[in-house]
Every structure is written in C-alpha cells, then in structure tokens.
Amino acid sequence: MRSKTQMLTLASVFAAIILVTVMFPFLRILNEYAHIGDGVIYLACAILPAPYAMLAAAAGAALADTFLGSFLPWAPMTLVIKAAMAWVMCRFVGGESTTWGKTVIGLLLASAINVAGYFLGSWLCYGFGAAVAGIPLNLIQSAVAAVLYLALSPLVRRAARKYIR
Numbered sequence: 320m321r322s323k324t325q326m327l328t329l330a331s332v333f334a335a336i337i338l339v340t341v342m343f344p345f346l347r348i349l350n351e352y353a354h355i356g357d358g359v360i361y362l363a364c365a366i367l368p369a370p371y372a373m374l375a376a377a378a379g380a381a382l383a384d385t386f387l388g389s390f391l392p393w394a395p396m397t398l399v400i401k402a403a404m405a406w407v408m409c410r411f412v413g414g415e416s417t418t419w420g421k422t423v424i425g426l427l428l429a430s431a432i433n434v435a436g437y438f439l440g441s442w443l444c445y446g447f448g449a450a451v452a453g454i455p456l457n458l459i460q461s462a463v464a465a466v467l468y469l470a471l472s473p474l475v476r477r478a479a480r481k482y483i484r
Contacts, residue, residue, distance in 0.1 A: 330371040333363040337379025342387060346460075351441075351453050353460035356380055357433065358467030360401060361426070364408035365472050366479040372413075376405035393440065400436035404429040412472070426468065430461035 321329075341356035360376040367375065381398040384390040411417065411425025434457045441450035 326367065326371045330363070330367060330375040333359065333367065333372075333375035334379035334382070337363070337375060338383050338386070341380050341383035346456065348456055351437075351456050353456050353463070355463060355467055356383070357401075357404070357429075357460060357464035358471075360405055361408050361412070361429065361464060361468035362471055362475045364405055365412050365468075365476055367409075367413075369406055369409035369413065372409050373402040373405040377402040392444065396436065396440040400432060400440075403436070404432050407432060422469075422472075426461075426465045430458075430465065433457055433461050 337356045337359050340359050341354045344352035344354045346353040356379065360372070360380070363375045364372045377398045380401040381394045384394040384397050407428045408425050411421045411428070417425075434454060437453060437457050438450045441453045
C-alpha cells in the first residue's frame, strides 16, 4: 500500500509533467491551442487514486494557463474542467485492471467534458461563434490524448506496479 506522502509526491510529479506538456502546444489556432497534456492527465488516472489524479490534473493545467500569461483568465475554468476529466477517467480506468469497454467510455466522457467545458468558456468569453469555431481543435486535442493514453497506459501501469509499492 502506498503512503499519502508517496501519492502526493507522484501527483506532484504528474502535475509538473502536465504543466510542461500543456505549456508547449503542438497546434495553435487563433486564441486557442491544443496540447498533449490531457494524455498525461489520463495516464495519471491509470495509477493514482481519484483525489490525487484530480489534484495533479487541475494544478498542472491551471498553472500552465497562469504561466502562459495570455491564458490566465482560463485558469479557473481549466482547474474545474481538468479535475472533472480526471475524476471521470479515474472512475473508468483506475485500479488494477480495466476493460477495453470501460476505457473507451472513460475516454469519450472525459473528451466530452473537455469539449463542452471549453465550449462554454469560449462562449462566455468570446461569444457563440468563437465557441463553435473552437470545437474542432478541442476534438483534435481529445483524440490525440486518447491515442497517447492507449499507447502508453500499459507501460505506465507496468512501471507503477514494478516501482511504486
């Protein structure tokens, strides 16, 4: 059994990795950008209990928005959206084993939270047209995150079983 200190340390490491992977986007369009940070959030959910995964996701992504400066107004929304995504993913992929079906449902629900959350945020900040225009980019980001998770989760789970007791 892992101690709270180990869990908090691992959550902090994931928060730092999420921060870096969110800050360096792979695709930027107008006032939005896509990154691989969501894939790292999903990987954190595969090995951390929900409260710790939520903390890592929310802290890493919101700090990235804060450090990027121009995205500072998004930090509170990001905090909530990423924590909700992590909570959902932990419900479906957390624990020792998960099924393919549960994994797909978790990825779809977390992606829906991402797209809907940033749609609502864009609508409030920039208007309906800008919110609609941001949907494709958020869908691309969600798809890339899902592929990253599916590719790396077996390795991350194996490493977690071997090195984290």
